[in-house]
Amino acid sequence: MISLNINGVQREVEADADMPLLWALRDILQLTGTKYGCGIAQCGACTVHLDGQPIRSCSIPVSAAVGGRITTIEGLAKGEELHPVQQAWIELDVVQCGYCQSGQIMSAVALLETNTNPSDADIDAAMNGNICRCGTYPRIRAAIKRAAELKRGGKSA
Amino acid sequence: MSAEGNGATDNGRRQFLIGIGVVAGGTAAGMALRPWLVGAADVNRPPADFQPHAFVRIRSDDTITVIIGKSEMGQGVYGSLPMILAEELDVDPTTVQVEIAGVDPAFNHPFLPAQFTGGSMSVMTTYDALRRVGAQARSALLAAAAEQWNVDVVTLTTDSGVVRDSRGRRLRYGSLVDAANRLPLPDPTAVTLKDPSTFKYIGKPQRRLDSPIKVTGSATFGIDVMRPGMLTAVIARPPAFGASLRGFDATAAKAVAGVVDIKAVPSGIAVIAQHTHAALRGRDALVIDWDIGSSKSLSSEGLRQEWRALAKRPGLVGKNVGDVAAAFRSATRTIDVEYELPYLAHACMEPLNAVAEVTADGCELWLGTQSQSQDARFVAEALGIEPSKVRIHTMFLGGGFGRRASAVSDFAVEAALVAQGVGKPVKVVWTREDDMRGGYYRPLSFNRIKAAVGADGMPVAIHHVTVSKPVLANTAMGKMAVTKEGLDPSTIEGSADMPYAIPNLRVEVHNTREAVPILWWRSVGHSITGFVTNSVIDELATLAGKDPYEYRRELLKEKPRHLAVLERAATEANWGQALPAGHFHGIALQESFGSIVAQVAEVSVTNGKARVHRVTCAVDCGLAVNPSQVVAQMESGILYGLSAALEGEINIEDGRVVEGNFDSYRVLRLVDSPAIDVHIVTSGGPIGGIGEPGTPPIAPAVCNAIFAATGERIRRLPISKSLNA
Ligand code: FES
Ligand code: FES
Numbered sequence: 001m002i003s004l005n006i007n008g009v010q011r012e013v014e015a016d017a018d019m020p021l022l023w024a025l026r027d028i029l030q031l032t033g034t035k036y037g038c039g040i041a042q043c044g045a046c047t048v049h050l051d052g053q054p055i056r057s058c059s060i061p062v063s064a065a066v067g068g069r070i071t072t073i074e075g076l077a078k079g080e081e082l083h084p085v086q087q088a089w090i091e092l093d094v095v096q097c098g099y100c101q102s103g104q105i106m107s108a109v110a111l112l113e114t115n116t117n118p119s120d121a122d123i124d125a126a127m128n129g130n131i132c133r134c135g136t137y138p139r140i141r142a143a144i145k146r147a148a149e150l151k152r153g154g155k156s157a
Numbered sequence: 158m159s160a161e162g163n164g165a166t167d168n169g170r171r172q173f174l175i176g177i178g179v180v181a182g183g184t185a186a187g188m189a190l191r192p193w194l195v196g197a198a199d200v201n202r203p204p205a206d207f208q209p210h211a212f213v214r215i216r217s218d219d220t221i222t223v224i225i226g227k228s229e230m231g232q233g234v235y236g237s238l239p240m241i242l243a244e245e246l247d248v249d250p251t252t253v254q255v256e257i258a259g260v261d262p263a264f265n266h267p268f269l270p271a272q273f274t275g276g277s278m279s280v281m282t283t284y285d286a287l288r289r290v291g292a293q294a295r296s297a298l299l300a301a302a303a304e305q306w307n308v309d310v311v312t313l314t315t316d317s318g319v320v321r322d323s324r325g326r327r328l329r330y331g332s333l334v335d336a337a338n339r340l341p342l343p344d345p346t347a348v349t350l351k352d353p354s355t356f357k358y359i360g361k362p363q364r365r366l367d368s369p370i371k372v373t374g375s376a377t378f379g380i381d382v383m384r385p386g387m388l389t390a391v392i393a394r395p396p397a398f399g400a401s402l403r404g405f406d407a408t409a410a411k412a413v414a415g416v417v418d419i420k421a422v423p424s425g426i427a428v429i430a431q432h433t434h435a436a437l438r439g440r441d442a443l444v445i446d447w448d449i450g451s452s453k454s455l456s457s458e459g460l461r462q463e464w465r466a467l468a469k470r471p472g473l474v475g476k477n478v479g480d481v482a483a484a485f486r487s488a489t490r491t492i493d494v495e496y497e498l499p500y501l502a503h504a505c506m507e508p509l510n511a512v513a514e515v516t517a518d519g520c521e522l523w524l525g526t527q528s529q530s531q532d533a534r535f536v537a538e539a540l541g542i543e544p545s546k547v548r549i550h551t552m553f554l555g556g557g558f559g560r561r562a563s564a565v566s567d568f569a570v571e572a573a574l575v576a577q578g579v580g581k582p583v584k585v586v587w588t589r590e591d592d593m594r595g596g597y598y599r600p601l602s603f604n605r606i607k608a609a610v611g612a613d614g615m616p617v618a619i620h621h622v623t624v625s626k627p628v629l630a631n632t633a634m635g636k637m638a639v640t641k642e643g644l645d646p647s648t649i650e651g652s653a654d655m656p657y658a659i660p661n662l663r664v665e666v667h668n669t670r671e672a673v674p675i676l677w678w679r680s681v682g683h684s685i686t687g688f689v690t691n692s693v694i695d696e697l698a699t700l701a702g703k704d705p706y707e708y709r710r711e712l713l714k715e716k717p718r719h720l721a722v723l724e725r726a727a728t729e730a731n732w733g734q735a736l737p738a739g740h741f742h743g744i745a746l747q748e749s750f751g752s753i754v755a756q757v758a759e760v761s762v763t764n765g766k767a768r769v770h771r772v773t774c775a776v777d778c779g780l781a782v783n784p785s786q787v788v789a790q791m792e793s794g795i796l797y798g799l800s801a802a803l804e805g806e807i808n809i810e811d812g813r814v815v816e817g818n819f820d821s822y823r824v825l826r827l828v829d830s831p832a833i834d835v836h837i838v839t840s841g842g843p844i845g846g847i848g849e850p851g852t853p854p855i856a857p858a859v860c861n862a863i864f865a866a867t868g869e870r871i872r873r874l875p876i877s878k879s880l881n882a
Binding site for chain 1: 381
């Protein structure tokens with residue numbers, strides 16, 4: 001048994017220590033909001049936070065997450081209140097198929113934790129590991145800026 | 158499509174089907190707290206429902222549900238289609254629930270005996286039917302209210318789910334359900350439709366309704382499906398096209414903890430396990446003896462050399478206008494050039510997958526598919542059961558782009574065969590490498606074009622010989638579409654019927670038969686012909702010493718809709734005016750799927766790398782039902798095409814696919830994504846598609862800009878391969 005702290009809850013997982021965190025989340029804990037896209041840290045669909053840092057859950061073993069705080073897309077909203085990044089995503093109609101968006105949002109949230117007013121270059125750097133095949137990049141860029149505004153106390157539309 | 162023709166039962170009410178989905182709540186600033194997508198929980202409907210047609214259900218508690226048979230792959234059908242029905246029903250579309258339909262002829266594509274989402278046709282082929290069904294339901298509710306109040310129906314009006322009379326009385330739709338059920342249904346072909354100038358919703362931007370569940374991770378894609386007792390499988394697939402299995406040793410694989418069973422299926426060796434990780438480890442431990450077979454010598458480079466020779470020989474005539482030979486004899490200047498495009502993978506963000514459960518009663522499948530009826534038919538054939546025993550649950554698609562409209566239902570059939578005899582549901586997951594190496598690409602294409610201009614610099618002739626494996630011929634549509642001479646329209650769409658005025662035009666085709674499976678890839682033939690013809694037009698403009706935009710204007714002067722789109726794109730992009738230092742414009746226009754799209758790309762080239770800064774796009778799709786999603790689909794199509802143009806290529810060596818994952822099959826990332834401005838041109842023309850037409854113009858627009866920047870003409874994609882450092 002491996003014990004993981006996920007979205008503030010301690011969860012027991014029956015998995016080999018070398019199982020990628022992604023499969024433990026998806027297949028065992030049924031937290032399927034975190035997606036599989038490549039398995040080799042190329043696409044970012046599997047992005048979660050470990051102690052606030054964005055990581056590619058496909059490429060770290062579950063054992064490496066023991067003792068840390070894991071946040072997944074399911075843990076982002078506070079009850080009914082969505083995270084400003086999620087709100088901005090809705091406001092600007094970012095999603096299309098939506099498959100990449102959990103990962104995009106987790107990367108964006110991490111960026112805004114450390115940078116309250118990211119420039120285009122900051123966004124390029126923070127989001128470079130997240131692929132979207134539906135072409136939502138221009139809206140992701142705009143929505144990150146909008147989310148930054150919301151976080152700084154802007155009104156939501 | 159007549160709404161009545163959908164197998165109406167004797168009492169005039171559709172025997173409807175049960176949808177499946179997730180009950181999902183979503184909130185955000187500005188989003189109501191309510192379930193939007195409904196499914197299994199909805200099965201035990203109270204009898205008080207009023208369901209005049211398979212598409213809509215009204216409940217006594219005022220819940221209005223629109224049942225959608227089209228697949229949602231990002232293109233926004235779960236928003237646009239309900240909007241059309243809601244308009245005529247006179248309810249706010251954002252208050253309507255969406256239910257994902259099962260498989261039923263009521264949801265068939267009007268041109269095909271099948272439930273199918275593709276060809277950018279969802280809105281254009283359902284618009285009339287959805288309006289009529291909405292109007293029929295509204296008319297029935299009005300009649301019920303008129304009866305209740307004992308007034309003439311013409312004195313009544315509706316507004317946002319309420320019937321009103323001239324004295325200010327109101328009746329909610331939900332309160333009329335029982336009465337409406339007792340009255341005869343109005344004839345949907347005879348109902349009065351709204352005058353479009355009075356539309357409240359159609360034509361006005363509406364936010365996506367699936368955002369809340371997609372930003373919280375609660376939308377269920379095929380790969381997310383969980384069933385009680387479900388196992389997960391991966392398949393060891395042949396390493397080369399045409400390879401076959403000689404034998405395998407599963408001893409070590411079976412010893413992997415979590416592996417439950419190993420079995421051979423037609424597509425390879427399935428490793429069935431408790432979870433994906435065990436399945437993958439089990440697969441790694443398999444010892445397999447493959448016979449690579451005849452495709453050992455197959456390579457994309459080899460094909461290209463063969464096809465270069467083939468392109469010099471006469472092919473099947475796809476189009477012949479005027480007399481190209483005579484025109485060349487009298488031409489002032491000519492070009493003789495070769496254009497090449499690589500195989501391309503769709504690379505949907507969600508790798509292929511399907512969940513299947515096979516029991517004595519039949520087979521149940523949960524998957525993201527664009528092609529439900531065919532999947533059901535092929536699965537039934539593979540299992541030797543009746544198609545009616547196959548039940549399909551359509552999930553959200555993590556991208557489709559044509560790949561999830563498999564001509565052979567590969568991922569559905571395979572899952573059913575893996576699950577057969579297991580006694581539990583099995584999810585078959587394709588790894589990214591499985592997905593990318595599994596075939597069904599946009600065809601490799603080799604083109605030879607001879608073209609000429611006359612003394613005035615305008616084109617006198619284009620002779621285009623194209624070589625590729627035909628797409629439609631390799632699908633169920635082949636029977637309908639391919640001529641008896643073997644001409645497949647997908648090989649000449651967009652070239653034989655290009656809108657540019659070319660007095661002498663001859664298009665010839667060589668159909669190839671290599672072992673590489675091919676399939677429709679967003680915009681089918683148009684991303685190929687759009688690149689070739691728009692590049693050639695640019696080459697001719699250069700030959701004539703004319704501005705490529707003015708040249709196109711001249712060639713489109715008899716086509717007012719095309720001209721308006723071209724001019725809009727150029728004007729919005731400030732064509733011809735000063736750009737930042739080192740930036741250059743290129744332009745292209747393609748008509749596809751009933752819509753006309755022109756794009757201007759602003760590009761700079763440094764050290765052999767092209768950078769696209771901005772794309773200005775104009776689109777005429779007749780009617781933009783939800784303009785904000787028309788804009789989104791243009792952005793999407795542009796970036797999908799740009800990704801392919803810049804870096805996309807699938808190469809075959811020794812029968813094997815070289816690229817396997819996003820480290821080798823490079824796709825566009827945010828840092829290289831241009832700003833995009835989309836302008837909708839309202840022509841009042843017939844409704845066109847929006848899912849695909851954004852893709853074809855971008856590659857030539859960018860390559861034409863590269864030519865403007867460097868004088869280098871890109872005649873082979875991807876650009877990264879051709880552009881001189
Ligand atoms: S699945 Fe982890 S980065 Fe792609
Ligand atoms: S929204 Fe489809 S991959 Fe990003």
